[in-house]
Amino acid sequence: MGETAKYFVVKQKAVPEVLLKVVEAKRLLESEKVLTIQEAVDAVGISRSSFYKYKDDIFQFHDNSQGTTFTVTFQMDDEPGLLSDVLKIIADCRANILTIHQSIPINGIASLSLSIQVLQTTGDISRMIEQMEDQKGVHNVKIVAKE
Numbered sequence: 001m002g003e004t005a006k007y008f009v010v011k012q013k014a015v016p017e018v019l020l021k022v023v024e025a026k027r028l029l030e031s032e033k034v035l036t037i038q039e040a041v042d043a044v045g046i047s048r049s050s051f052y053k054y055k056d057d058i059f060q061f062h063d064n065s066q067g068t069t070f071t072v073t074f075q076m077d078d079e080p081g082l083l084s085d086v087l088k089i090i091a092d093c094r095a096n097i098l099t100i101h102q103s104i105p106i107n108g109i110a111s112l113s114l115s116i117q118v119l120q121t122t123g124d125i126s127r128m129i130e131q132m133e134d135q136k137g138v139h140n141v142k143i144v145a146k147e
Contacts, residue, residue, distance in 0.1 A: 012126075015058075021046045069098060071145040072129070073104035073113045078105035084113075086132055087110045090114070093128040094121045109139075 012020065025040035034040045041051050076082055083102070090097055096117040103111040118125060134139045 018046055018050055019054055019058045022058050023052055025045040026059070033061055051122055058059070069115055069117045069147045070088060070125075070140060071113060071115050072132070073144050074132065074137045075109050075111050077139075078108045078110055082135075082137045085135055086138060089128060090116060090134065091123070091132045093123045094119060095125070095128065113144075121144075122141055 001007040021044040024044045025037070025046065028034045028040045028043055029037065032115060034043060037048060041048050048147060087097065095103070096119055098117050099113075099115040129141060129143065132138055
């Protein structure tokens with residue numbers, strides 16, 4: 001029986017350094033800043049065997065998300081205009097919002113769930129999530145599903 005692939009979404013700080021270096025080596029190759037795999041692995045400080053071992057199994061979130069939908073959950077303070085600020089971050093990234101579910105605020109905090117479609121023109125999803133996390137009044141941003 002074949003093993004089915006399982007995917008996880010983890011924050012960069014939880015990823016082992018060797019995997020981050022593989023992603024960086026791939027980026028150098030794709031940008032043509034280096035011409036060979038040997039140059040790429042030398043530039044980031046990993047072995048060729050590490051590169052080949054992981055190259056097909058690690059990629060930045062936005063590199064493999066075009067045409068997909070993902071769901072983000074978070075809490076936010078019940079403040080006028082805050083949801084609009086969050087939606088502007090998504091719009092600035094050129095992603096498409098499919099659904100918005102918001103609870104009635106309890107003790108000044110509302111829970112939200114957004115389904116976001118990644119388009120061909122969508123920018124860096126990782127950066128978008130980071131901007132949402134940095135927005136004053138927004139708490140606990142998590143990607144909970146990717147379809």
